[in-house]
Amino acid sequence: MWRKRKLTIRVGLLGAGFIGQTHAQAYQSIPGAELVAVADVNREAADKLAEQTGARPTYDVDTILAADDIQVVDICLPTFLHEQCVVQAAQNGKHVLCEKPVALSLVQADHMIEAIRENGVIAMVAQVIRFWPEYVAIKQLLESGGLGAPATARATRLAKAPRWGSWFRNPELSGGAVLDLHIHDLDYVYWLFGRPRTVYAIGTASETGAWDYVVTSLDYGDKKATVEASYVMPDGFPFEMTFRLLGTEGCADYRFRVDGQVGERDSASTELVVYRPGQPPESVAYSQEDAYRAELAYFAQCVSEGRHPTIATFEEAREVLEIALAARQSLESGALIRL
Numbered sequence: 001m002w003r004k005r006k007l008t009i010r011v012g013l014l015g016a017g018f019i020g021q022t023h024a025q026a027y028q029s030i031p032g033a034e035l036v037a038v039a040d041v042n043r044e045a046a047d048k049l050a051e052q053t054g055a056r057p058t059y060d061v062d063t064i065l066a067a068d069d070i071q072v073v074d075i076c077l078p079t080f081l082h083e084q085c086v087v088q089a090a091q092n093g094k095h096v097l098c099e100k101p102v103a104l105s106l107v108q109a110d111h112m113i114e115a116i117r118e119n120g121v122i123a124m125v126a127q128v129i130r131f132w133p134e135y136v137a138i139k140q141l142l143e144s145g146g147l148g149a150p151a152t153a154r155a156t157r158l159a160k161a162p163r164w165g166s167w168f169r170n171p172e173l174s175g176g177a178v179l180d181l182h183i184h185d186l187d188y189v190y191w192l193f194g195r196p197r198t199v200y201a202i203g204t205a206s207e208t209g210a211w212d213y214v215v216t217s218l219d220y221g222d223k224k225a226t227v228e229a230s231y232v233m234p235d236g237f238p239f240e241m242t243f244r245l246l247g248t249e250g251c252a253d254y255r256f257r258v259d260g261q262v263g264e265r266d267s268a269s270t271e272l273v274v275y276r277p278g279q280p281p282e283s284v285a286y287s288q289e290d291a292y293r294a295e296l297a298y299f300a301q302c303v304s305e306g307r308h309p310t311i312a313t314f315e316e317a318r319e320v321l322e323i324a325l326a327a328r329q330s331l332e333s334g335a336l337i338r339l
Contacts, residue, residue: 012064015076016040016049026293080173083108090115096123102317109318124309125317131294137286148249153225155185176210182229201327250276
């Protein structure tokens, strides 16, 4: 049984790339969270981020995974390294935050979950859309009955291919857009509706064999969802994500567009509006807290209080990974996949 008590959370960050930098910046504004060390094989990147945050730089993951003064390991490494690092961190008694997608296979996810359970550590997967204010507001609208019973949902996430790592182009290392990008909206729809009955996907593969454009249909019986993701948008196309939830008593519509990538989110054009029969469109209020900060603050609070997260658990991430892999199976076979 965990004892609930306040404490300082001492964090070791694995990865000084784009998402590692994003997490490092967020920790700076979270009371009680201290970024102690940053590890990256790119020494220049590790040194630069460590200098910016007051952390110490290291150049291999083992140094952080074994450090006595680190309680939490934040894994912002390429997907193919997640399993090894999560398992080793848990075996060393470190609490674990792991970036999405959780793994490349269900076998890897099961190995990670087993290590977490056996060693009794607190762990969460960084599915940031669950903390994105507009998406949170839509979920709250649905749960409060403000849209009536859900009927259909449609999500899109369109982007140029990531430029901050060549490994993204190798489907054996990243899973392609179907795992790396699509997983965001598959996870959000799962958060709203749970596990679908069937999955059917169409799409196109890039020259490397990665499924980098995909449209997936999810059938829940009484409701349906369609989710689109692309890493093949041309230069000049903005990063775009949208979500539309149609219920029996209204429709919530969210739009986000920004030049470049999601890292420029502070300058994005955003809109969240609810449409109801016989009423003028209504702008919806939502939190102004940055989603990445909210995500890390929630996990830090869980560790501080000695409680396991109820949002974005590894068990949930495994279920969402199963849905994403079913989409890939459908892409490869042309068949409807039953879960």
